[in-house]
Amino acid sequence: MSLIVQKFGGSSVKDAEHVMNVARVVTDTYKKGNSVVVVVSAQGDTTDDLIEKAAEINGDSLASKREMDMLLASGEQISISLLAMAIQKLGYPAVSLLGWQAGFKTTSSHTWARIRKVDTSRIKQELDQKKIVVVAGFQGLSRYDDITTLGRGGSDTSAVAIAAAMHADLCQIYTDVEGVYTADPRKIKGAIKLNEISYDEMLELATLGAQVLNNRSVEMAKKYNIELEVLSSLTQKPGTIVKERPKMEKMLISGVAKDTNVARISVTCIPDKPGLAFKMFSKLSARDINVDIILQSIGRDGTKDITFTVPKDKGAEALQIIEKFANDNGTGAVHYDDKIAKISIVGAGMETHAGVASTMFEALYNRQINIQMISTSEIKVSVLIDKRDADLAVEAIHDKFFPDND
Amino acid sequence: MSLIVQKFGGSSVKDAEHVMNVARVVTDTYKKGNSVVVVVSAQGDTTDDLIEKAAEINGDSLASKREMDMLLASGEQISISLLAMAIQKLGYPAVSLLGWQAGFKTTSSHTWARIRKVDTSRIKQELDQKKIVVVAGFQGLSRYDDITTLGRGGSDTSAVAIAAAMHADLCQIYTDVEGVYTADPRKIKGAIKLNEISYDEMLELATLGAQVLNNRSVEMAKKYNIELEVLSSLTQKPGTIVKERPKMEKMLISGVAKDTNVARISVTCIPDKPGLAFKMFSKLSARDINVDIILQSIGRDGTKDITFTVPKDKGAEALQIIEKFANDNGTGAVHYDDKIAKISIVGAGMETHAGVASTMFEALYNRQINIQMISTSEIKVSVLIDKRDADLAVEAIHDKFFPDND
Secondary structure: OOEEEEEEOHHHHOOHHHHHHHHHHHHHHHHOOOEEEEEEOOOOOHHHHHHHHHHHHHOOOOOOHHHHHHHHHHHHHHHHHHHHHHHHHOOOOEEEEOOOOOOEEEOOOOOOOOEEEEOOHHHHHHHHOOOEEEEEOOEEEOOOOOEEEOOOOHHHHHHHHHHHHOOOOEEEEEEOOOOOEOOOOOOOOOOOEOOEEEHHHHHHHHHOOOOOOOHHHHHHHHHHOOOEEEEEOOOOOOOEEEEOOOOOOOOOOOEEEEEOOOEEEEEEEEEOOOOHHHHHHHHHHHOOOOOOOEEEEEOOOOEEEEEEEEOHHHHHHHHHHHHHHHHHHOOOOEEEEOOEEEEEEEOHHHHHOOOHHHHHHHHHHHOOOOOOEEEEEOOEEEEEEEHHHHHHHHHHHHHHHOHHHO | OOEEEEEEOHHHHOOHHHHHHHHHHHHHHHHOOOEEEEEEOOOOOHHHHHHHHHHHHHOOOOOOHHHHHHHHOHHHHHHHHHHHHHHHHOOOOEEEEOOOOOOEEEOOOOOOOOEEEEOOHHHHHHHHOOOEEEEEOOEEEOOOOOEEEOOOOHHHHHHHHHHHHOOOOEEEEEEOOOOOEOOOOOOOOOOOEOOEEEHHHHHHHHHOOOOOOOHHHHHHHHHHOOOEEEEEOOOOOOOEEEEOOOOOOOOOOOEEEEEOOEEEEEEEEEEOOOOHHHHHHHHHHHOOOOOOOEEEEEOOOOEEEEEEEEEHHHHHHHHHHHHHHHHHHOOOOEEEEOOEEEEEEEOHHHHHOOOHHHHHHHHHHHOOOOOOEEEEEOOEEEEEEEHHHHHHHHHHHHHHHOHHHO
C-alpha cells in the first residue's frame, strides 16, 4: 500500500462532469489499496470571477491583499466540497479540508505567502479512518490566523508540501497535457513527450514559462526528493516522471520554453558607489519581486547602466520602486519594456556538449530574429527577444534540435 | 460612544452597488464615533447557486451535510471580503472575519448547528485598533474543527450572539422592509408599521412565518435583553424596536402572519402504551425537527390518533422517521399533507381581551375558509387552513382587526 498525493488544477474540476471524472481517477487509485490525498484548485473561471467582483468594488485602486486572500480562498472551498461529494456519490468515504484545517502554516505575505510548515495531524487522522482526503490547494493560515494564498501555481506547491511532510511515495500532478514536452505541443507539431526529466531541468522549464509545473513546487520536490509525475486527468496515460536521476534519453536538450511574463527595466548612469546595486535589488526583493536576467555595463563618467528583467505582472510595481530609487540616488533615465519574450533551451546534456548555445543562436539568426539579452547556466540558455517573434523562435529552435519530429 | 452590531441580509449585498450602499450605512454609523461590528449573509443568489452546484453532483441522493456546510460557508466568505474592501474604498479601516475567526463555537449538527459560545477576543482586538469588523454570519466551527452553518436565518442569530457576547448597545437588523408590520406590507395595503414590539410578540411573529426576523435570534435577544431594531438598508428611516417592554400602542393585536412552510403528519391508531408518543416525538427532535401544533384524540379500541405539524422543508425527513416508527410499533396509517398554511394573530393585548379568537374565526367564516386545526397561547392564535386560502385569510383577518387602514 502506498501513499499517493494527487493534484488537479482548475480546468480539471471546471464543472460537475469534470469533478465526477476526477472522482473516478481518485477512487481508481484508492481501490488499488492506496491511501490518497487529493489537492484541488478553484474551479475553472472561479478565480477570475472573484477578481472581477473585487474590481467592481475597487475600481482602479488596489484592494487590500488580506481581503483579496479572504475572497480568493473561497474558490477552493467550493471545489473541495464538490469533489468530496462526488467521491461519496461513487460510494467511497471522503472528507474535504481547507488549507488551515490541513495544517498549512504560511508566512504573512498576503497573495504571495510561503509555506512555513504543514502540520499533518488532521490529514493523518482522516487517512487512518480510511477516508480519501480532499485538500484545498493554494491557501494557508498566517500566524495571525489570517487566510493567506500562495500565489500563482500555489496548488502544485501545496501538493508537493503534503507529499514531503507525509513522506508520500508519489506526487501526481494532473493537468491538461499528457506530460512534459520538448516544446508546447499545442504549438509545435514535432514536440516530443519526455518519459523522465531531472528536477533541475524541470526547474528551468518551470521557471522559464513552460507552465506545466510551478517552480516553487519543483524546488520543494527536489529538496525533499519527492518523485513527481505530470500526467493528464483525461487520458490517464503514463506521464512524465520528474526525479533526481532520470534515465538519460540521449537528448542534448530536454525542451524549448517560452515566457512572455517578462518585463525589462534599464537604469542608466548609476553612480558607481559600493552597495548601490545591492540596495536597488533588495528593494525589489523586499516586495517579493524576483529579478531574473541581470546585465551590468560600465557607462560613462564613473557610472554604470543596469538592465534586468522581472515578471511582467510585477512590472508596474517594480517600475514604481525603481523610479523612486532612481530619483533618490540621482541616476539617469529609467526605461521600461514589456513587449518582450524570453526563449530558453534546457537540458542536462548541454553540460558536456559544447556548441549548444551557438546552435540556438544560429537557429534565431536564420530567421532574422534579433537577440536583446543573453543569460546562461550549466543546463540552460535564455535569450530575450521581441515578443512578436516568440512563437517563430520556439519553432526555429525546436526544429534545429529535434529535426526528425516535424 | 456606543457599540453597535449591524446585520445585512443577502439582498442588501447582492451586487457591487448594494455592497457600496451597505458600506455607506456602516461608515455613517462609524463616523458618529461608534464601534461597529457588521454581520453579513452571502450575496443574493449565491447560496442558491451553490446548492445547484451540489445538486449537479449529487442528483437525487442527499449530499453529506458536513460537505454542504463546507460548500455554503464559502458564500459569506465572498460577501465579507467584498464589504471590507468597500469600506476601505470609502477610506475607513476594516477587517473581515470568518465565523471561526470571529470565535463562533457551535454544536456539530451540520446545516443546523447551534451556537455554543462566541469567543470575542479577535473581534475586540480588531475594534481596539479602531477597525470596522465585518463578520461572516450563518457559520461557525464545531469542536472537531469542522465548518458548520446555523440553518435558515442564521445570520440574524450570529448578529444577536455577537451583540450579547459583547454587551452591545444596539443590534440593528437591516432588511428590505422598513420594520415590523401588522401584516406583510407587500400584500396587505393597510398594513401598519409598528414603532415598538415586545420580544414575545416578535417571537410569535418570527416563528409564524412573518420572516422579518429569525426566531432563534429573537429568543437570544430576549434572553440577553438585547435591544433590536429592524430597519431598511435603503431608506435608513427609523424602523421597529424590539424590546422587553414596548410603549403600548393600544392595539389588540400586533400582527397577522402567514406561514406556508408547514406540513401536517397524522398517525392513526397508536397503541395506548405509556411513553409511546414521547418516543415518537423524541425521534424527531433527535434529528432537529421541530414539532409545532399537536392534536391528540382518542381513537377506537384503546388506541389514539396524533396529528402534528413540522416545517415543510423537513417534511420528507419527518415522514420517513414516522413511517418507520409506525411500522415498528404497529400503528395505523400515516397521512401527510403539505398543501396547508398556518395563519396566526399575535398580540400582547389579547391576554386581557376576551373574544380575540372568535373575531378571527368570524373573519375566516365570512370568507368561507375552513379551519383544519387550532392552536392558542397567551399572545397568539394560530389556525391551519388550505394553502390556497392563505392570502385571502390574512387579508380578511387584517381587515377585521385594522378596519381603518385600507
